[in-house]
Amino acid sequence: MSTLTIEKLTVGYGDGAPVLDGLELEVPDGGVVALLGANGAGKTTLLRSLLGLVPVRGGRVLLDGADLTRLSTEDRVRRGLALVPEGRSVVAELTVAENLRLGALWRHRGPAREAAVGQMYELFEPLARRRDAAGHTLSGGERQMLALARALVGEPDVLLLDEPSLGLAPLVVAQLLGVLRDQAEATGLTVLLAEQNVTGALSVADRGVVLSLGEVVADRPAAELAADPALRHAYLGF
Incomplete structure (x- = not known):
């Protein structure tokens, strides 16, 4: 803390x-x-x-x-420190899984990295279903989930x-804000x-x-x- x-x-x-x-x-x-x-x-x-x-x-x-x-x-x-800027910033060419591994890169290695990514899938179930989808194919809500998950996976x-x-x-907003409160x-x-x-x-x-x-x-x-x-x-x- x-x-x-x-x-x-x-x-x-x-x-x-x-x-x-x-x-x-x-x-x-x-x-x-x-x-x-x-x-x-x-x-x-x-x-x-x-x-x-x-x-x-x-x-x-x-x-x-x-x-x-x-x-x-x-x-x-x-x-x-970690920043999630306005605009749902993700690497559009990479998949959901690749974006998350990138976010965990400096903090985790090997199995620990995959475990950290798995925790993000538990927090954001829509991302688990789309883990092999490229960032540019995601909906606005999914992109914002990915941007937040990519920041959280680095354990700031x-x-x-x-x-x-x-x-x-509104439902997506409620889910995102709820994750922040829970974390x-x-x-x-x-x-x-x-x-x-x-x-x-x-x-x-x-x-x-x-x-x-x-x-x-x-x-x-x-x-x-x-x-x-x-x-x-x-x-x-x-």
Whole structure:
């Protein structure tokens, strides 16, 4: 279990104004934190910066007290971070099984790798039925399951997800969010979940964090946040 700490993080693109300006946040170990906010609030930029995909102008990213800020993306992954970006990112030419083996490559070898892949088939039964199908033949829901499974098979300590429910049927969304909640409870996985589906995200989260213009404007228990109509109307649109 790992605690992700973000200290005074300032991030921007090129010479433009910062997208995130002195953002501070702590994601405790073994829980689900829903990262909420309108389009342009900075959710995607935050997730990408945590993995080193966007240059940081100031501040620090810590994992269990260890400073990751100047590490490469590869080193951050080896330290325990994983990102499932928006867009159901899978290797379209590879089969489901090959995608999962690729996700497990640096963490497992031989029989241990196959065992880890088998656990993903237990979590996501549709993938077991389509293990020999190429990624480009999968439905949108199956692709998102595969993207999530490929991240989980590497046994990260902290999982970052960017809009995993986008464009998916409600039943698929419920299954994906349920897996996240179950994994957090069963394995101590720490999850930072950026979502436009506010109701779904808060239903599985321990806490909700609301971003507006690159700043944290609310950080509360999920149930308390969902029950605050003034804050919901002001920042979340419902």
